[in-house]
Amino acid sequence: MDRRPGVPRGRRLAVVSSRDVQQAPSPDALAEMMVQIAQDRDRQAFARLFRHFGPKLKTFFLRWTPSSGMAEELMQETMLTVWRKASYFDPARAGVATWIFTIARNMRIDHVRRQRNPSALPPDPENTPDTLEEGLIGAERDALVRRALTTLSPEQQTIIRLSYFNEKSQAEIADELGIPLGTVKSRTRLAMNRLRALLEDKS
CATH class of the missing domain: 1.10.1740.10 (RNA polymerase sigma factor, region 2, helix turn helix motif)
Structure with a gap:
């Protein structure tokens, strides 16, 4: 591991104050x-x-x-x-x-x-x-991504925004929306496949 002057040591990196x-x-x-x-x-x-x-x-x-x-x-x-x-x-x-x-x-x-x-x-x-x-x-x-998001179903849009823009885990999303974890996973998968197809068409 690099120990040059000015480079933070690994042990110091893990210190996080509650006030931060x-x-x-x-x-x-x-x-x-x-x-x-x-x-x-x-x-x-x-x-x-x-x-x-x-x-x-x-x-x-x-x-x-x-x-x-x-x-x-x-x-x-x-x-x-x-x-x-x-x-x-x-x-x-x-x-x-x-x-x-x-x-x-x-x-x-x-x-x-x-x-x-x-x-x-x-x-x-x-x-x-x-x-x-x-x-x-x-x-x-990116405007292209946001336009692609509008083509998703309202349910898929909600999950994508919570997951990738609000950085919530799938378990947290399931709890917040009151739906099964498996439903969150399947909607995420379908939404990502849709977005990828749309973005590839634009590339």
Whole structure:
């Protein structure tokens, strides 16, 4: 792990004060944090970015490893990579979430390869829900995506907005809407397939 001066240590990354709990930052605010990290090595901006993405990254890694400790380690490594490579972030090419989750996906692939278990490698990223999720997050403000959303049924629109724009889990959505978890999953799958087809037609 990188120990150069100015690079946060992994142990320090996990410290989050209760007073720091706040509303999720906007895409513009996230991009501004990346600029501050890249240009000024701003530790406070990095801490805010970590608070926002740390739990999401750990959940992402827990999908592929039963070890909470390993998921925590991979999350830490991902955020340290974000710190080291912040200058490579280009807001014209991708949103902050898309960029960070791309790093996380590559980190996961490298971890599996290090374990020398090729059968555990993920399927083609083009066909995984993770890629769709990252694409939607990165393009949240894109007019094309919003127009595509209007073609969905009201039920599907509600679930997509709660899941990808309000960042709620499927279990939370099921509780909020008072419907079975299986219904949330099936509506999400149908909605994502519809959105992907529409967006591919426009590309």
